[in-house]
Amino acid sequence: MIDFEDAARRAEILTQAMPYIRKYRDKIIVVKYGGNAMVSEELKRQVMEDIALLRMVGVRMVLLHGGGPEINYGLQKIGKEPKFINGLRVTDQETIDIVQMVLAGKVNKSLVNLLQQHGVKAVGLSGIDAHMIRAVQKDPALGYVGRITDVDVSLIRTVMDDGYIPVISTLGADDEGNIYNINADTAAAYIAGAMGAERLFMMTDIAGILRDKDDPSSLIPCIDIDEAVQLFNDGIISGGMIPKVECCIDAIHRGVQRVIVMDGRVSHSILLEILTNEGAGTMVMERKEA
Numbered sequence: 417m418i419d420f421e422d423a424a425r426r427a428e429i430l431t432q433a434m435p436y437i438r439k440y441r442d443k444i445i446v447v448k449y450g451g452n453a454m455v456s457e458e459l460k461r462q463v464m465e466d467i468a469l470l471r472m473v474g475v476r477m478v479l480l481h482g483g484g485p486e487i488n489y490g491l492q493k494i495g496k497e498p499k500f501i502n503g504l505r506v507t508d509q510e511t512i513d514i515v516q517m518v519l520a521g522k523v524n525k526s527l528v529n530l531l532q533q534h535g536v537k538a539v540g541l542s543g544i545d546a547h548m549i550r551a552v553q554k555d556p557a558l559g560y561v562g563r564i565t566d567v568d569v570s571l572i573r574t575v576m577d578d579g580y581i582p583v584i585s586t587l588g589a590d591d592e593g594n595i596y597n598i599n600a601d602t603a604a605a606y607i608a609g610a611m612g613a614e615r616l617f618m619m620t621d622i623a624g625i626l627r628d629k630d631d632p633s634s635l636i637p638c639i640d641i642d643e644a645v646q647l648f649n650d651g652i653i654s655g656g657m658i659p660k661v662e663c664c665i666d667a668i669h670r671g672v673q674r675v676i677v678m679d680g681r682v683s684h685s686i687l688l689e690i691l692t693n694e695g696a697g698t699m700v701m702e703r704k705e706a
């Protein structure tokens with residue numbers, strides 16, 4: 417027996433989404449999917465569902481990903497203990513080999529496969545391909561950790577124009593052929609800026625920017641750059657959130673319209689942000705409208 421009430425409710429939801437679909441059709445949205453937000457297979461599947469659905473309704477999607485937990489697991493399998501300095505992975509030759517295998521191989525292809533299971537075309541790329549991400553060594557103490565010097569998004573545009581969702585692992589290379597591990601937040605800011613993205617979603621394992629880091633209910637829904645600087649000065653943005661918000665500001669300076677720091681652990685958080693008034697996480701913008 418047909419449940420007409422439930423069918424009407426679902427039809428109403430679709431109708432309410434129509435203005436948002438029109439707004440974002442043919443716009444570029446870049447999603448940075450963080451390693452710590454990828455630990456649940458069910459949530460990973462839902463994120464790929466969201467991206468696939470948005471592509472189907474005409475949004476031009478780009479997915480960049482990290483993979484820290486998977487890299488740690490790969491290192492442990494060969495008996496190597498992960499090491500960090502100020503939150504950055506110490507990456508010797510053996511480690512960069514593992515990073516390349518895990519990011520450009522296992523993690524990248526698993527995400528491509530999930531997207532294709534949801535009926536869209538996807539292709540796996542890395543920052544090494546077509547000199548997409550050029551880098552130099554960031555700090556000799558860190559080994560093969562790179563600082564971005566330039567990005568070339570022509571390959572990304574080509575595969576998007578052919579109807580594919582590009583799925584990008586954040587590796588880079590220099591002119592001598594050395595391969596570097598690149599911070600995924602930084603790479604997302606550079607690439608989203610070069611693409612002229614309407615939105616950059618920074619998916620992580622926290623609710624967004626909080627006034628009290630221990631209280632999820634203290635979420636700040638929207639800030640502009642001046643307010644962000646004040647939050648830095650007041651010590652509210654601290655610890656691991658500092659580089660993330662700095663990347664948000666960098667992305668805006670590079671031309672991204674809005675950056676959203678959002679909780680990748682929330683079911684369908686991308687759709688909540690794009691297709692509803694409620695949104696999800698913290699929106700960072702250049703200046704709030706008067």
